[in-house]
Amino acid sequence: MSPPRERLRIALQKSGRLADASRDLLARCGLKFRESRDKLFCFGESLAVDLLLVRDDDIPGLIAEGVCDLGIVGRNVLREQAFAIADGVDAAPYRELRALGFGRCRLALALPQGQGYAGPEGLAGLRIATSYPNLLADWLRRQRVDARVVVLSGSVEIAPRLGSADLICDLVASGATLAANQLREAAALLECEAVLAGPRALPADARGDLTELLLRRLDGVLQVRDSKLVLLHAPRAALAEIERILPQGQQPTVMPIEGSEDKVALQALCYGSVTWQHLEEMKRAGASQMLVMPVERMLI
Ligand SMILES: Nc1ncnc2c1ncn2[C@@H]1O[C@H](COP(=O)(O)OP(=O)(O)OP(=O)(O)O)[C@@H](O)[C@H]1O
Ligand SMILES: O=P(O)(O)OC[C@H]1O[C@H](OP(=O)(O)OP(=O)(O)O)[C@H](O)[C@@H]1O
């Protein structure tokens, strides 16, 4: 175990698919860092929260060892490593604290195009190439299927063509890599995205308080990330129709406009996008001075 610390330490991917979005998310939570010259350790200037920039594969272990308190990593990596560190995800010394909504992909079985898939039972005796041997073995165990797991650290999609495996189990997002290798998806084993991982129990010291503060800010950012704030003026009589047109969201706030008997101002937080079509429909219903604004954070 690492020596006691007062400052919270978060492990992030140094470079790769999650790196920029992870930094961006922490910036939105108000965290500012002084970049060190080697850029592997970043000192937190706004709060007592520092960053460690590492390979994503190392993040679960760093949390398990207590070297870092939190980490942002793909669910696939977090769960795969849980089998190396402990006896699977339920026994791991860490847990998923929040799903972060970026780095979405899935761990899936794929087989050569033209080959049929008759369900898990049909996999018995076949060779499956993967970089996720623990997750695959766990899935096969739960399906009660005896297949051979061939471990590859990358370029898994090439294995069937080389004859070293019959099918593969790898990450799929758009499906372009599968298509380029004449493979087709057969079954999804795990839906993945970046997650904030942390210890099962928060430390009973300043780091625990900082984690709670960060989680509250994170919730405030995640909750409204895809939301829009709509402001408009409308005749009171048109309000019901306008509220029907507005995309789903929170109950709008209606305010009087000084000097106007009939017209009111409406403020509405809408989840998801507010399109031109929405605006045009509301205009036809009587709305004017419509503004659609991005929402940065929310504290209720
Ligand atoms: N095609 C994809 N689209 C979206 N997300 C993906 C895709 N492929 C992987 N991911 C997610 O992003 C995570 C990081 O992917 P990346 O390719 O950067 O990892 P890596 O090459 O292992 O990086 P590192 O150098 O840190 O070890 C994956 O573990 C997965 O959760
Ligand atoms: O379904 P797609 O959108 O094609 O994405 C899937 C591919 O993305 C990842 O590889 P990456 O591009 O990161 O290459 P790497 O595994 O060699 O690092 C993953 O390992 C797949 O090969």
Ligand SMILES: [Mg+2]
């Ligand atoms: Mg990696």
